[in-house]
Amino acid sequence: MSKAKPIDILIASLEWLEPLDQRDRDLLAGLDLRLKQFGANDDIVRSGTHPGESCFIVGGFAARAQYLADGGRQLDQLHVTGDFVDLHSLHLRQMDHSVIAIGPCGVAFVRHDELVSTMAHSPRLTWLLWQLTVLDGALARTWMTCLGRRRADAAMAHLVCELLTRLRRLGAAPNNCFQFPATQADMADMLGISTVHINRILAELRSRRLLTWSRHEVHVLDFERLAHIADFDETYLAPGNPMPSRFQQFVAT
């Protein structure tokens, strides 16, 4: 996808929250990354395991998946290039969900011990990685509201608005147009409805000239109207608080 070095993708993602100093960038640049490419529906991190690494996305899309006894699954978050998808495994004894690839997806893994050492040398990075997990939660809550209290068309519109907003930020959605390799079955598992219904919702949005979606290419024709249908408010996608200077103190203790 991108020509940038993997670590630069992460650095850019963190700098979007708050500027880093050169020392922080150097610490990150010194991380030993294991790169791996995944294909559609591959498990990047498997539910029930206890990984020794965390990972971030270098290109493409990934999602978190929870599986049910009856074979069904719920996709409860969507991740794009630059997202540190699996910081969670740093804290979880056992993965409560899988991370799977939505289409081709490049991933960089960092060993937990290295990550921890890095944070031990930088309060700012500790703060920012924590913040990433908190911002993640804000996206999850909004997604939940879609699942619980929006009808399928509004939920779909909301998901598209969110995705477009996040991709624009990366410069990956020129003309409100972007590549998105999710199948309709994937979308069904995201929105908690059936594949057939996804198809009908999309047909409707298409006929209302709000968007087109074919061959893995989404084109948002009328963002305003889509956002209105979705009751979309993008403030939950904003960065969080910068590190308070007091948090710095601990280095001196």
Next chain:
Amino acid sequence: MSKAKPIDILIASLEWLEPLDQRDRDLLAGLDLRLKQFGANDDIVRSGTHPGESCFIVGGFAARAQYLADGGRQLDQLHVTGDFVDLHSLHLRQMDHSVIAIGPCGVAFVRHDELVSTMAHSPRLTWLLWQLTVLDGALARTWMTCLGRRRADAAMAHLVCELLTRLRRLGAAPNNCFQFPATQADMADMLGISTVHINRILAELRSRRLLTWSRHEVHVLDFERLAHIADFDETYLAPGNPMPSRFQQFVAT
């Protein structure tokens, strides 16, 4: 509710994750708490604001709420005594959700600057507070799977199983019986369905002799069968990883 001092409730909650040393306990005991009592449906933290304090629950129940333009709301997480509900405001520039009281609820507020200073003196507390926000996310994901991929009866059964499990841990559910002041309208907003349907689901669970629920008192009659209907697996409620010793290093840097 409890006779314990407010800060001891928080300490117990953190010690459930990992033992604290005396210094950590002293740091926490030195926090200046503002106590406040709330009634049903009161806002504890209001959406859209930028609070200067975080809060934890000292007694009773609270929930996170997101509101829609049409007046509807989604309750997307439920919190019990000891939960540090609003660590999120430490990182969020603007609250993306409200925290509201479900029935009478005692809350302790801590100023952000004090909280940050405390963490600056204790890597362990930093680690644990971060972990709380991560574990929170695991609950949110599971809730999401209920909203998206379980039918209303299974979702209700799941919520009851989760709640019982969490309250048992606090010793607050003797004989699988506990006080729970949520109204059926509250439950509807949690599960993303209508009040009328909640009523019917409860009637059904009652007639199947799985539980009773009246006068704000829930009695789980057959946890096994309820857990089976819900496809309930409690591993997501487990504590996370203890702090790695390397994380400690930063004090010496």
Next chain:
DNA sequence: CGATAAGTTGAGAATTATCAAGGGGAGTGG
């Protein structure tokens, strides 16, 4: 005891699911 909020029930409508069959595109092997 009256007022207000919460729970219950019925009937009909909207939304979404399921089943089933057909169509199109992309890759593969002949």
Next chain:
DNA sequence: CCACTCCCCTTGATAATTCTCAACTTATCG
């Protein structure tokens, strides 16, 4: 290059789930 195949998308018909509206009953609290 064509035939074949597989996967995904599309569409129709019918069924299940859940919603809305409305009336009524029961609790709760001053």
